Amino acid sequence: MKKRLRLLITTALLAVSVLSGCGNSQNDEEANTKTISSIDDLEGAKIAVQLGTVGDIYASDYEGDEAGTTVERYNKTADAVQALKQDKVNCVIVDEQPAIAFTKDDDSLEILDEAFAIEEYAICIAKGNDELLGQVNEALAELEADGTLDMIKDNYIGDDTKGTCPYVTPEGTTYDNGTLVVATNATFPPYEYYNEGTIVGIDIEIITAIGDKLGMKTEINDMEFDSIINAVNTGKADVGIAGMTMTEERLKSINFSDPYTTSTQVIIVNNGTESQSSIGLVDNIKRNFITDSRWKYIANGLVNTLIIAVCAIIIGLILGFIVAIIRSTYETTGKLGILDCICRLYLTIFRGTPMMIQLLIIYYVVFNSISINKILVAIIAFGINSGAYMAETIRAGIMSVDGGQMEAGRSLGLNYVTTIFYIIIPQAVKNTLPALVNEFIALIKETSICGYIGLTDLTRGGDIIRSITYDAFMPLIAVAIIYLVIVQILTKLTGKMERGLRKHEE
DSSP: OHHHHHHHHHHHHHHHHHHHHHHHHHHHHHHHTOOOOSGGGGTTOEEEEETTSHHHHHHTTTTTOTTOOEEEEESSHHHHHHHHHTTSSSEEEEEHHHHHHHHTTOTTEEEOSSOOEEEEEOOEEOTTOHHHHHHHHHHHHHHHHTTHHHHHHHHHSOTTTTTTOOOOOOTTOOOTTOEEEEEEOSOBTTTBEEETTEEESHHHHHHHHHHHHHTOEEEEEEOOGGGHHHHHHTTSOSEEOSSOBOOHHHHTTOEEOOOOEEEEEEEEEEOSOOOSOOOOHHHHHIIIIIGGGTHHHHHHHHHHHHHHHHHHHHHHHHHHHHHHHHHHHHHHHOOOHHHHHHHHHHHHHHHHSOHHHHHHHIIIIITTTOOOOHHHHHHHHHHHHHHHHHHHHHHHHHHHSOHHHHHHHHHTTOOHHHHIIIIIHHHHHHHHHHHHHHHHHHHHHHGGGGGGGTOOOHHHHHHHHHHHHOOSHHHHHHHHHHHHHHHHHHHHHHHHHHHHHHHHHO
16 A cells, blocks of 8 residues: 555656646747847846846846746856756856856857946945045056056956966065955956966956055955855955946945946857867866866865864754753753743754855854854854754654653662663664764755855865866766765665664664
8 A cells, every 4th residue: 555655656746747847848948949139139038147246137127027038047157158058048148258258168159249238347345444445446546557457457358468467466565464355256257266276367366466555465265256245244354356346236235446347248149059169078077177186176175064064963963962851851840941942942943944044144143243264154053053953853762762761760779860861862862863864964965055155165166166167067966976975975884883783782
């Protein structure tokens, strides 16, 4: 009966999936037959943008019109371009120079001649920090007057000058005024991107030159684009520079420096021709992982992921046991009522809100204007969240132990606390071991959101490679395989521990 029920449920789910897939495929097919050859063709199209960019702002004007225009928002422009190559969207709206970088080696993509919008880039600085704003504007004026700004741009743009005139810190420069912490999103060539493990680009050289003028050593923090303004407003960064345009909406929450360059928003389309830039499997592996030692992004991210997960699980276990003991004590004896109320509130908050929201609140609100290591922030956030889930798991394990065990311990002269720690908890751990390991597995995978506070974990390491190579398949598969291997190792270890406990019982 159970087998038939499972088969029926599986069949139903497959049917729903197939029907949904057919419906979506039909809708996608109808939308993707639309050809974009000018701005006038955007109505009724699927437009891809990077979340929070000016392209997103401008494209939003089309969204929800009578023609059925939709906007697909991606965390990275590289993801939007990948969606365009797979015909999931009709076009991508992005800044001109990054568009050139995305299309230069791909015959299937082209940039429309008609400009979508003209914009000016500026540096964002927190409201109220007028002193720094004035210093940055003064430094920009000096760099423009002595030709440094033009030299920096020429070093990244122009066939004749590209790579020939990099900015070099003047001799005798000292950094007596401390550190200038800079927030950026290094997925935006040629303004900011990774090269041989280092963040480089027009914006990076400009902010370095400004730092030299101010006598401040620059510290670059790579994070999601939509986290930059929050980082500056909360004091996690002094300035933000990432091809950012001053808009009326942004001016409500942040100040901007004088513009340092002008850019054009353009439209990338898929011209329907087959890309001639495809390479073999071995060469693709080399390009994604061997060239410039790009495997180090994943390796470093893996180390951070494991550090965060292991430390967070320890915090989670400690919190989980404390909360579980308090709650189970209240349920069995009626004591510790006030502590039980506090524990219930803790469980309600941290089990009822998304982990990403908790991470952002702890980083930007709880530790507002406090300099703290990002790994430590992640450990605290994931540890507190994990403790809430472990508490209920451990409490269920404690309550599953026969009540006679407590009576037997007390009859031997043991007090309540000793009986709990030496008789009840060992049995509870054995009963809940698989569930606790599952929580550890889930915790490892949840660390993939660390990029929102500018921390490189395993997932973000793969994202960095994708932003360099514009190849989604290899980095994503590599990251998925590593996660899978970790999960399998933990599963095997759990099985051995369970067998060992069973043998111990015999």
